[in-house]
Amino acid sequence: MIRPKWLVLLVALPVLLFALGACSDDDEDDGPAATDVVEPLPTDAEMDDDMESDSLQIEVVSQSLSFSPDVIEAPEAVEVTIVYENAQDGVQHNLAIYMNEEDATNGVEPLAATAVAQGPDTQELTVGPLPAGDYFVWCQVHTSLMTATFSVE
Numbered sequence: 515m516i517r518p519k520w521l522v523l524l525v526a527l528p529v530l531l532f533a534l535g536a537c538s539d540d541d542e543d544d545g546p547a548a549t550d551v552v553e554p555l556p557t558d559a560e561m562d563d564d565m566e567s568d569s570l571q572i573e574v575v576s577q578s579l580s581f582s583p584d585v586i587e588a589p590e591a592v593e594v595t596i597v598y599e600n601a602q603d604g605v606q607h608n609l610a611i612y613m614n615e616e617d618a619t620n621g622v623e624p625l626a627a628t629a630v631a632q633g634p635d636t637q638e639l640t641v642g643p644l645p646a647g648d649y650f651v652w653c654q655v656h657t658s659l660m661t662a663t664f665s666v667e
């Protein structure tokens with residue numbers, strides 16, 4: 515009587531273990547799949563890092579008749595994106611970059627310029643790559659009242 519029970523156990527145990535093993539294999543398959551879902555998050559962060567290195571962003575703000583910073587520094591031979599924020603409520607400004615002040619006063623087209631817009635307003639302006647030098651910046655609404663230097667070095 516004992517022997518048949520042992521025999522049943524001996525036969526049943528491997529089957530049970532196999533079944534359990536199959537179940538735990540499924541769980542392990544779910545495990546890596548779950549981490550696969552988590553992995554794209556660091557990938558997004560890496561993409562942000564890549565965007566920063568590929569396209570340098572420089573923030574410039576106007577809260578009065580001025581640009582802050584009034585010397586906008588950028589590396590030579592690199593395309594940069596100026597994020598220009600007109601933070602002055604109800605006042606129109608823009609950011610226009612010229613080869614020099616003479617061009618600006620003589621009405622030469624700017625190398626790059628945001629659209630004139632009433633604050634609050636934020637625009638992105640892609641500039642360059644430009645050779646090293648000091649470029650002239652003004653607001654086309656307030657011209658000589660509101661100037662800055664775009665310094666590429």
Ligand SMILES: [Cu+2]
Pocket residue numbers: 579606607608653654655656657660
């Ligand atoms: Cu202005």
